[in-house]
Amino acid sequence: GSDLGPRLVVTAFADLHHPELRTHFVANIDNDALSSVLAQCTAETTLFIVSSKSFSTSETLTNADAARAWLCDEGIPEAKVNQHFAVATANNAAALAWGINTEQVFAVGDWVGGRFSLWSAIGLPIALALGRDVFLQLLSGAREMDKHFRDTAFADNLPVLHGLQAIWHINFRGSEHGGYGSRAVLPYIHRLRLLPDYLQQLMMESLGKSTTKTGAPSTIATGQVVWGSEGTNGQHSFHQLLLQGSELVSIDFIATGTAHCKKEAHQHLVANCLAQSQALMQGKSTDQAYHELLTEGMSKAAANELAAHKAVPGNRPSNILLIDQFNPQSLGSLLAFYEHSVYVQSVIWNINPFDQWGVELGKKMSGELLALLNEVSEDAQSFDNLDSSTRTLLSRLRDPGAIRKS
Numbered sequence: 001g002s003d004l005g006p007r008l009v010v011t012a013f014a015d016l017h018h019p020e021l022r023t024h025f026v027a028n029i030d031n032d033a034l035s036s037v038l039a040q041c042t043a044e045t046t047l048f049i050v051s052s053k054s055f056s057t058s059e060t061l062t063n064a065d066a067a068r069a070w071l072c073d074e075g076i077p078e079a080k081v082n083q084h085f086a087v088a089t090a091n092n093a094a095a096l097a098w099g100i101n102t103e104q105v106f107a108v109g110d111w112v113g114g115r116f117s118l119w120s121a122i123g124l125p126i127a128l129a130l131g132r133d134v135f136l137q138l139l140s141g142a143r144e145m146d147k148h149f150r151d152t153a154f155a156d157n158l159p160v161l162h163g164l165q166a167i168w169h170i171n172f173r174g175s176e177h178g179g180y181g182s183r184a185v186l187p188y189i190h191r192l193r194l195l196p197d198y199l200q201q202l203m204m205e206s207l208g209k210s211t212t213k214t215g216a217p218s219t220i221a222t223g224q225v226v227w228g229s230e231g232t233n234g235q236h237s238f239h240q241l242l243l244q245g246s247e248l249v250s251i252d253f254i255a256t257g258t259a260h261c262k263k264e265a266h267q268h269l270v271a272n273c274l275a276q277s278q279a280l281m282q283g284k285s286t287d288q289a290y291h292e293l294l295t296e297g298m299s300k301a302a303a304n305e306l307a308a309h310k311a312v313p314g315n316r317p318s319n320i321l322l323i324d325q326f327n328p329q330s331l332g333s334l335l336a337f338y339e340h341s342v343y344v345q346s347v348i349w350n351i352n353p354f355d356q357w358g359v360e361l362g363k364k365m366s367g368e369l370l371a372l373l374n375e376v377s378e379d380a381q382s383f384d385n386l387d388s389s390t391r392t393l394l395s396r397l398r399d400p401g402a403i404r405k406s
Contacts, residue, residue, distance in 0.1 A: 002051035002052060002053065002060075002088070002114050002117055002122045003025055003027040003051070004115075004194070004197055004198045004201055005115075005117065005118025005122065005123070005198060005335075006025070006051075006118055006122065006123055006124075006125040006126050007025040007194060008118075008192075008194040008195060008197075008198045009118065009123075009126050009130070009138060009328075009331065010023055010025075010125060010126055010129045010130060011191070011193075011194055012191040012192060012194075012331060013130055013134065013191070013328060014191075016130050016131070016134055016328075017129055017130060018128070018129060018130070018131065021128065021129060022040070023125060023128070023129040024037040024040070024041075025125070026063055027059060027060075027063075028059065029058065029059040029062050029063065031066060034063050034066055034067070038067075038070055043070070043071050043074035043075065043076050043084075044076070046071075046084060047084055047085070047086065048064065048067045048084060048085050048086075049085075049086050049087075049088065049124055049125055049128075050064045050085060050086070050087045050088070050089075050095075051087075051088045051089075051122050051124075051125075052087075052088075052089055052091075053089060053090045053091070053108050053110075053112065053113075053114055053117065053122075054089070054090065054091055054094075055087070055089040055090075055091040055094035055095050055098070056091070056094065057363075058363070058366070058367070061098075064085075064098070067085075068081055068085075071084055082099050082100060082101065082104070085100055085104060086100075086104045086105075086106065086124065087100050087104060087105050087106065088105075088106045088108055088120075088121040088122050088124055089105065089106075089107075089108055090107070090108045090109065090110045090112070092105055092107065106121035106124055107121060108120050108121050108122060113354050115201050115202045115205055115206065116202075116339060116354075118335075119138075119139060119142060123135060123138075126138065130328075134328045135328075137327065137328035137329045137332070138328045138329065138331060138332040139332060140329055140332065141328065141329035141330055141331065141332025141333040141334075141336070142332040142333065142335065142336040143332075143336075144329075144332075144333055145158075145159070145332070145333040145334075145336035145337050145340065146336055146340075149336075149340040158337055159337050159338075159339075159340030159341045159343075159344055160340075160341075160344050162319070162337070162338075162341040162344075163340075163341040163342070163343075163344025163345045163348070164344065164348075165250075165317075165319070166183070166224070166250065166341065166345055167345060167348055167349075169224075169248075169250045169317075170221050170222070170223075170224060171220050171221060173317075174248045179221055179248070180224065180248045180249060180250045181221075181224060181225060181247070181248075181249075182224050182225040182226070182227060182247070182249050182250070183203070183224045183225070183226050183227075183228075183249065183250040183251070183252065184227060184228045184234075184238070184242065184249050184250070184251045184252070185199050185226060185227070185228035185252050185254070186228050186229065186230075186231050186234060186251065186252065186253050186254065186273075186276075187228075187230055187231065187253075187254040187255075188230070188231035188232070188253065188254065188255045188256075188269045188270070188272065188273040189230070189254060189255065189256060189260060189269075189323075189326060190230055190261070191260065191326065192230065192254065192331075193229075193230040195228075195254070196226065196227060196228030196229060198335075199226055199228075199338055200226040200227065202338060202339065202342060203223070203224065203226045203338070203342055204223060204224075204225065204226055205356050205359065206223075206342045206346065206353035206354070207222055207223035207224070207342060207345055207346060207349075207351070207353060208222070208223045208358065209222055209223070209349075209351040209352065209353075210222065211351070212349070212350045212351055213350050213351065213352055214350070218349065218350075218351065220349070222345075222349045222351055223345075224250060228252075231253070231269065231272060231273055231276075232268075232269065232272045235272065235276065239276060242276075242280065242316070243279060243280060243283075243312050243316075244312055244313070248316070249316075250317075250318075251277075251280065251316075251317075251318035251319065252318070252319045252321060253273050253276065253277055253318060253319065253320045253321065254320075254321045254323065254334075255269065255270055255273045255320065255321075255322055255323070256270075256322070256323045256324075256325070256326045257322050257323065257324045257325070258324060258325045258326075260325075260326040273320065274320070276318075277318045277320055279312060279314075280314070280316040280317070280318050281314060281315070281316065281317070281318070282314050283311070283312040283313050283314020283315065283316075284310065284311055284312045284314070285311060286307045286308050286311040287307075288311075289306075289307040289308075289310040289311050290303050290304060290307035292310075293306055293307060293310070321334070321337075368382070369390070369394065372386075372394060373394060373397060373398065375398065
């Protein structure tokens, strides 16, 4: 939760990066992720920022312990190892117990959720990599969107309109086909290639609920599967489904008004972005396809056979979010826009967008299974009480020979 935001922002403004610093992000517990980064680092000049609101996330603490071991292996005296760490957390006591000095702990409010945390001390990597002024510009843009959301009438309120459109798609339009079960986020800006990943967590972890605030089961669909890719890459893969598939998908195209790259490349990006939205809206009828094929010299019989396959249904809505100028301030506004859209949806569905009890269940189960997998737990009853699928898989994993025999 504390990784995707800073990673997105630092990646988006690589050209503003401090010339004497290199910034790396590691979140996966797979040690190959950390090892590949450490291979590029020199121990004497490496600072680790451990970002964890709870300071109990296994992935973060495992990597932090591995980083500490690496420093020792690289010859850093044990008494100086902790000088290579800073911590952003809401659990000050746990950070101190881990060995961090008070002045190296940056406090995160206990009311700040991980997926909403890049504006807090979790954004420390942004401030270090890009500079304080850039971080303040990011915050300024978010504040502008906060004020717009708070003060603007609903009819002109961008997050409200976006949230209401999502409600319309999910619960009303296309409901005979199960509603719009997913949202594709398609930034035609290479710098925002990580945005779909960031929004995937923001939207799915916030809105993936089936219980209302009253504790009653929700009687309507909530949330969408969020996915996407930078344009124009996706046009050569999943856009086929968007245009002709039977699945209905909500779509957010994102582009810049002023060129964020070379002018010619920008014109190609914008033309492609507009064309995809237009094709989704207008489509192409079978009759149009038929007459086009005749014009190309195809026989009537062949044209009649192929026309149905070239037809595009159309009437598939999409948004185009046009950013006047791409800079830290406008990115701050864009991210805050999506946060407020999520909140709008949660209010209408009467769900809590700030918890994630499903995630917590997975964490708890993982700890229990890890003990059984490593045969640390002596509790035979815990093993016997597992469901048959998990018990069988665990037995095979504890006996690799059984896997080979099977």
